[in-house]
Amino acid sequence: MxxxxxxxxxxxxxxxxxxxxxxxxxxxxxxxxxxxxxxxxxxxxxxxxxxxxxxxxxxxxxxxxxxxxxxxxxxxxxxxxxxxxxxxxxxxxxxxxxxxxxxxxxxxxxxxxxxxxxxxxxxxxxxxxxxxxxxxxxxxxxxxxxxxxxxxxxxxxxxxxxxxxxxxxxxxxxxxxxxxxxxxxxxxxxxxxxxxGAVAREVEKIKAKDAFDVLVVGGGPAGAAAAIYAARKGIRTGVAAERFGGQVLDTMAIENFISVPHTEGPRLAAALEQHVKDYDVDVMNLQTAVRLVPASRPGGLVEVELEHGASLRAKTVILATGARWRQMNVPGEEEYRNKGVAYCPHCDGPLFKGKRVAVIGGGNSGVEAAIDLAGIVAHVTLIEFDAQLRADAVLQRKLFSLPNVTVLTSAQTTAVHGDGEKVTGLSYKDRRTEELHRVELEGVFVQIGLVPNTEWLQGSLALSPRGEIEVDARGATSVPGVFAAGDATTVPYKQIVIAMGEGSKAALSAFDYLIRLAPVEEVAAA
CATH class of the missing domain: 3.40.30.80 (Glutaredoxin)
Known part of the structure; x- marks a missing residue:
């Protein structure tokens, strides 16, 4: 065996x-x-x-x-x-x-x-x-x-x-x-x-913590790199993460992480967490940030309020909250989430063996999902809003070679339908003719990109029209002492290796900010 x-x-x-x-x-x-x-x-x-x-x-x-x-x-x-x-x-x-x-x-x-x-x-x-x-x-x-x-x-x-x-x-x-x-x-x-009693005990532990020199909010590649670079400077470093590993945990194959020909997301996330824990870093998992309170005076403490009511304080903060799957925001999507509407073809694909499904999105993620699902399900309908697919040519050639795949371009998904318990179909509009069509199926896999996890920062610092944190070349935000890195920022190209570099840069910038507030000896001893 x-x-x-x-x-x-x-x-x-x-x-x-x-x-x-x-x-x-x-x-x-x-x-x-x-x-x-x-x-x-x-x-x-x-x-x-x-x-x-x-x-x-x-x-x-x-x-x-x-x-x-x-x-x-x-x-x-x-x-x-x-x-x-x-x-x-x-x-x-x-x-x-x-x-x-x-x-x-x-x-x-x-x-x-x-x-x-x-x-x-x-x-x-x-x-x-x-x-x-x-x-x-x-x-x-x-x-x-x-x-x-x-x-x-x-x-x-x-x-x-x-x-x-x-x-x-x-x-x-x-x-x-x-x-x-x-x-x-x-x-x-x-x-x-x-x-x-776990939440109450955790709140008391958070309240008892002294202020950090650097507090990293987020535990993905950018947050992990920031924590390591900050800790190596010998300053008091903390990480507050909703889930350590972030979006990497939902990534199947990683083949573009330089010097590592192939790995999988969960394995890389575990390695990131272990590397961070090799240093003197206070890792606080399952912490959801809900509000950023800037320092009241130059050199004062920035406060990060958490969902359970406690707060963390720090001389500098690095925001590395990442991104999440973008939703279609059409009727029926939320109602049938995990009842036929899915976002991970690798995870949920086997449950749709022999059934009919749709993939929403014609970029690399969408086309890869359609190719993978075609080997499991009876039929795949790929729906792309644009007039043409945006995936790499090699992926498109493979997609169009599959006999059980239908590709619809210039198509706008308008609704997901169900019987109250599970998905039964979806409707889309042909953007060229304005005609409405319905496709009978049992599953809908949404693959239309990412949205930054920054809603909680509205009104606290400058965000782009897309909701990304605006940063300069040093990773600094519009708020003194607050830096940002990774997929939540305006830095282009949302890639793991780029997020790590930006996280490292943000930590170095935060340290530079600290040493200009006070002598190095005082900062290191704080």
Missing amino acids: LDQGLKTQLATYLQNLRQPVELVASLDASPKSEELKALLADVAAASDKVSVRLDGADARVPSFAVTRPGEDVGVRFAGLPLGHEFTSLVLALLHVGGHPPRVEPEVIDQVKALDGDFVFETYFSQSCQNCPDVVQALNMMAALNPRVRHVAIDGALFQAEVEQRKVMAVPTVLLNGEPFAQGRMNLEQILAKIDT
Whole structure:
């Protein structure tokens, strides 16, 4: 089942097992059960601490539990955890087998202290780069706390169940049979939703913090680079991020990051976070900024108010809040979000196997999405507002070679239609004839660019008509002591490598600003 390279890696990882692990499989005579049986045999062969039983009686077949002999640990996989989920299997083995998770001790204590019975179900697809974070976090919780149970379900394999429960986006998480969350979540975010006292404790921690020399708002490539460059100057540096990694977390393949021929967004985001944590940086995740208050006097403190009511203060601030997927803003889009309207073809594409979908947008992202989806779905209709596609020529040649793709140009999407539970079609206007048309389909993938995350800055500093933060050549904004970098700014070409350079430049500019306010010794000692 596994190639020799994976078997060797697995054997190396499983040397860290401290306790025996038992895999209890529920199988039938289907080909998928035979595949799972072979996979579990390969896993057991990699360590003498892993054993397999084939007498499971779970209702979902094929599936298997990851447990300890004689104990009832609530970690289960329904389907084959391959693709992006193979790492989730390895980590489940390690955590159930006593290898300590790589999280802060206070987080482990928080998981163990959860009061209540929590039964989680997560629907994933093997091609989803967002799913492993959720699966791994919930598996870890189930390995640490016997009152937490989790089953990770391959939505493509359990299609009837997906249809019955109206799952149209991954990851989708249910808690005790009720909808809990959709989309990427990490352990901290999950705990914040179920631990009712977590927010109050976090507010008190924020209030107790002294002022920073440099406060970075945002944890994407620009924010991470800014934090590293600031920390290397030996000044007090903090990062407040809504989610560390930002838009990079939603990027599948990255092939233009200089010196790295290929990587994936989540892997790069994890490397960014680890690099930042190698320095003396106060990283505050899950923090949403809602207001910027400029200093009341030259050299005074800038204040950043957070959503939960606490505030952070700093001598300088670097805004690196990035951007998010642009929406069509047509009737039905928000109503059917995650019910057929999607923004990540890699994540949600497998859920539309054999169905009809549309892709909105004819740039590189839209055409790439249409090409990927054409190999999964029955038919793709690509809708482009302009008179011609804007994607690279090589992508267009590939697109037009596909027999199950229809391309509509000079077409303006006007509405998304549904039956109250899921998407059933969309309407578009032919901009040449003004005629309205309707396309019957089950999914709409929106790929029309990005919008900066700057609404909270309205009235605080100068923004462009597009909502981007206006910056000069040094990354300075219209407010003294406030700098900005990355996709949220007026700097052209929204690229990871450019964002990193701009973040580094903003940190150097902030340090230069600081040393002109006070002697270097005083700033460094603050």
